[in-house]
Amino acid sequence: MAGIRMQGIVKTFGKTTAIKEISLEVKDGEFLVLLGPSGCGKTTLLRCIAGLETVDAGRIFIGDRDVTDLPPRHRNIAMVFQSYAVFPHMTVRSNIGFGLRMKRVPKPQLERRVQEGAALLALEPFLDRYPAQLSGGQRQRVAVARALVMDAPVLLMDEPLSNLDALLRLQARADLKRLHREVKRTTVYVTHDQVEAMSMGDRIAVMREGVIEQCEPPMQLYTNPASQFVGGFIGSPPMNFLRGRTKAGAFEGEGFSLPMDGSRVEDGRELLLGIRAEQIRFGERGVPARVQVVEPLGATALVTVLVGKVPVKVDAPVNTTVRPDQNVSLAFEPADIRWMDATTGAALAH
Amino acid sequence: MWARTEEILPYALLLPSLVFLALLILIPMVQALLLAIQADSGEFTTAYLQRMAVDVNFNDAWRNTLLLIVLIVPLQIVLALAMALLVNSRFKGHQWFLYVYAIPLAISDLAAGILWLAVFTERGYLNTAAQGLGIVDQAKVYLSFENFGGLVAAIVIAESWRATAIVMVILVAGLQLIPRDFFEAADLFGANRLRRTLYVVLPLLRPSLQSALIIRTIFAFQTFAVVLALAGRNMPVIAAEAYSWYANNRDAHLAASYALLLLGLTIVFTFVYLRVLGLREAEVKR
Numbered sequence: 068m069a070g071i072r073m074q075g076i077v078k079t080f081g082k083t084t085a086i087k088e089i090s091l092e093v094k095d096g097e098f099l100v101l102l103g104p105s106g107c108g109k110t111t112l113l114r115c116i117a118g119l120e121t122v123d124a125g126r127i128f129i130g131d132r133d134v135t136d137l138p139p140r141h142r143n144i145a146m147v148f149q150s151y152a153v154f155p156h157m158t159v160r161s162n163i164g165f166g167l168r169m170k171r172v173p174k175p176q177l178e179r180r181v182q183e184g185a186a187l188l189a190l191e192p193f194l195d196r197y198p199a200q201l202s203g204g205q206r207q208r209v210a211v212a213r214a215l216v217m218d219a220p221v222l223l224m225d226e227p228l229s230n231l232d233a234l235l236r237l238q239a240r241a242d243l244k245r246l247h248r249e250v251k252r253t254t255v256y257v258t259h260d261q262v263e264a265m266s267m268g269d270r271i272a273v274m275r276e277g278v279i280e281q282c283e284p285p286m287q288l289y290t291n292p293a294s295q296f297v298g299g300f301i302g303s304p305p306m307n308f309l310r311g312r313t314k315a316g317a318f319e320g321e322g323f324s325l326p327m328d329g330s331r332v333e334d335g336r337e338l339l340l341g342i343r344a345e346q347i348r349f350g351e352r353g354v355p356a357r358v359q360v361v362e363p364l365g366a367t368a369l370v371t372v373l374v375g376k377v378p379v380k381v382d383a384p385v386n387t388t389v390r391p392d393q394n395v396s397l398a399f400e401p402a403d404i405r406w407m408d409a410t411t412g413a414a415l416a417h
Numbered sequence: 418m419w420a421r422t423e424e425i426l427p428y429a430l431l432l433p434s435l436v437f438l439a440l441l442i443l444i445p446m447v448q449a450l451l452l453a454i455q456a457d458s459g460e461f462t463t464a465y466l467q468r469m470a471v472d473v474n475f476n477d478a479w480r481n482t483l484l485l486i487v488l489i490v491p492l493q494i495v496l497a498l499a500m501a502l503l504v505n506s507r508f509k510g511h512q513w514f515l516y517v518y519a520i521p522l523a524i525s526d527l528a529a530g531i532l533w534l535a536v537f538t539e540r541g542y543l544n545t546a547a548q549g550l551g552i553v554d555q556a557k558v559y560l561s562f563e564n565f566g567g568l569v570a571a572i573v574i575a576e577s578w579r580a581t582a583i584v585m586v587i588l589v590a591g592l593q594l595i596p597r598d599f600f601e602a603a604d605l606f607g608a609n610r611l612r613r614t615l616y617v618v619l620p621l622l623r624p625s626l627q628s629a630l631i632i633r634t635i636f637a638f639q640t641f642a643v644v645l646a647l648a649g650r651n652m653p654v655i656a657a658e659a660y661s662w663y664a665n666n667r668d669a670h671l672a673a674s675y676a677l678l679l680l681g682l683t684i685v686f687t688f689v690y691l692r693v694l695g696l697r698e699a700e701v702k703r
C-alpha cells in the first residue's frame with residue numbers, strides 16, 4: 068500500500084504560479100479532499116501527483132518510491148479526469164477495461180473485473196454502448212469505473228461528481244464513500260463543493276491561490292478555522308466576522324463593546340471576531356443589531372441582521388419571533404468566538 | 418411570406434457557386450465522359466472502351482498506375498503520420514519544421530519531376546556525388562527502359578518528396594483536434610508511446626486519415642507530370658495515356674475512355690476508404 072508525500076512542490080505556467088510551494092502528506096488509505104475556489108490550483112496539484120505536469124521544484128513520493136521523474140504510467144495510480152477523457156471510439160466495456168488491457172491482465176480476469184466495476188456504478192445496461200450514446204452523468208460514471216477497476220493503490224479524482232444532478236450526486240457521494248470504506252485506497256479528491264468535502268473527507272486541505280491554508284479533519288476545520296479565508300469558505304452560511312479594536316480588556320466594534328479576557332492581546336490591536344451562525348442567540352444583552360431578512364429554511368430560519376453596516380447571519384429556530392426592522396441583541400459564548408488578526412486574517416492561538 | 422423567403426434564401430445564396438461549378442466543371446466533365454461512350458453520330462457505343470482494352474499500352478498503364486498507388490500511398494501515409502506525430506509532440510522548433518517540410522507543396526508537379534530528373538539522370542547530382550565520394554567509379558544509368566525498378570523507385574521518391582507534406586498537414590490538423598486529455602488518460606492507464614498510438618491516436622485520427630487517403634489516392638491516380646519527366650513514355654500510366662491519346666493521336670474518344678477508367682477506379686477506392694475508416698454511427702454524437 069502507499070501513502071503520498073509531497074515536499075516543497077512548486078509549479079509555474081509562464082508568469083502564473085499555480086502552486087506556490089506545497090508540502091503535504093496523505094496517509095496510506097486516507098481520503099483527502101482538496102477544496103478551494105476555482106483557479107486555486109487543485110487540478111494542477113493533482114496533475115503533479117499524477118505526473119501529467121512536471122514540477123518546477125520539490126519531490127513527490129508514493130509509498131517509499133520517489134516518483135518525481137517517472138512518467139504517469141509508471142506511477143501506479145488511477146485517475147478520474149475533470150473532463151472524464153472517456154475514449155469516444157471504444158464501447159463502455161473497452162473503456163472500463165482499458166487500463167487492465169494495457170497491463171496485460173489475462174482475459175477471464177479482465178472480464179470479471181470489468182463486470183464488477185460496471186456493477187458497482189450501475190453501468191451494466193450500457194456496456195456495449197459508445198460514450199456518445201450516454202448522458203454526461205453516465206459518462207462520468209464510466210470514468211470512475213475505469214479508474215476503480217485498476218486496483219491501483221492511489222486513486223485521484225478531479226471533481227468526479229460535478230456533472231450529476233443534485234439527487235444523483237447525493238447518491239454517488241454516498242456510494243463513493245462506501246466504496247472507499249470497502250477498499251481503503253489512498254484517495255485524493257478534488258472539489259470546490261464544501262458540503263461534498265465535509266461529508267467525504269478524512270481530512271480536508273483548503274487551498275487558496277496555490278497554497279494550502281489548512282489541512283485538518285472536517286469538524287476541526289469547521290470549529291477552528293486557521294484563517295478568515297477558511298472560516299469564510301467552510302460552512303453554509305459561512306462564518307460571520309466583526310471588525311474591531313482591543314481597548315482596556317474589551318473588544319470595541321462599531322456600536323458595541325464586548326468584555327474580553329484580554330490578558331494575551333495587547334491594547335489597540337485590530338482584530339476580527341469570528342462566530343458561527345448557529346452559535347448566536349437573540350438575547351437581552353449583547354451586540355446591538357437590526358433585523359434585515361428572515362428566511363425560513365424548513366428546519367431552521369436564517370436571519371440576516373446588520374451590525375452597523377456589516378451583515379451577520381444567525382441560525383434561529385424556525386418559530387422565531389423576530390421580524391424585519393426589529394432591533395435585537397446578539398449573544399454568544401466567549402468560548403465560541405474565534406479571534407483573527409484583521410490584517411493577515413490568521414487565527415490567534417487560544 | 419417570411420417562411421417562404423427563409424426557405425428559398427439558402428438556395429439563392431448557393432446559386433452563384435452552383436452555376437459556376439456547373440459551367441466550369443460539371444458540364445465539361447459530363448461532356449468528356451460522354452465522349453467515351455458516344456460516337457460522333459450521337460449513338461451510344463462501347464466501341465471506344467473495347468479499343469482501349471486492346472490498346473498496346475492498356476495493360477501496362479493500369480498495372481503501373483496501381484503499382485504506383487500501392488507503393489506511394491502507404492509510404493506517404495506512414496511517413497506523414499510519423500512526421501505529424503513528431504510535430505504534435507511539440508518539440509522545440511516544430512513550427513519551423515512544419516513550414517520547411519511544406520515547401521515542396523508550392524512546387525508544380527512537372528517542376529518537381531524535372532528537379533528529380535536532375536538528380537537521377539546519368540550526369541545528375543546522384544552520380545556526381547557518388548563518384549565524388551568514390552562509391553562508384555562509373556556513372557550508373559538509373560532511368561532507362563531496361564531498369565524498370567529504377568524508374569519506379571525514382572518516381573516513388575519524387576512523388577513522396579512532393580506530396581507527403583499535404584498528407585502531413587491534414588494529419589497534423591487532425592491530431593490537433595484530439596483533446597490532449599485522451600493522450601494523458603492513455604499514458605496514465607499504462608499505455609506506452611506505441612500502444613498509445615495504436616489504441617488511441619490512430620482510431621481517433623480516422624476521419625483525418627480518411628480524408629488524407631482519399632485526397633492522396635485521387636492525386637496518385639492522376640500522377641502524370643512526374644512520371645513523364647522521369648520516365649518519358651517508358652512507363653505508361655493511365656493519366657499519361659489519356660493525355661497522349663488526346664494530344665499526340667488526336668483521338669478524344671480514347672482519351673475519354675482512359676479518363677472514364679480513372680474515374681471508375683477512383684470511385685472504387687474512395688468507397689472502400691469510406692467503408693473501412695468511417696466512424697460507426699454509434700460513435701458520433703447526434
Ligand SMILES: Nc1ncnc2c1ncn2[C@@H]1O[C@H](COP(=O)(O)OP(=O)(O)OP(=O)(O)O)[C@@H](O)[C@H]1O
Nearest residue numbers: 080083084085104105106107108109110111112259
Ligand atoms: N496549462 C496551463 N497554462 C497556463 N496556466 C495554467 C495552466 N493550467 C492551469 N493554469 C493556471 O493555474 C491556476 C490553477 O489552475 P487549476 O486548473 O489548477 O485550478 P483549479 O483549482 O482546478 O480550478 P477549477 O476549480 O476551476 O477546476 C489557474 O490560475 C490557471 O489559470
Ligand SMILES: [Mg+2]
Nearest residue numbers: 109110111149
Ligand atoms: Mg480543476
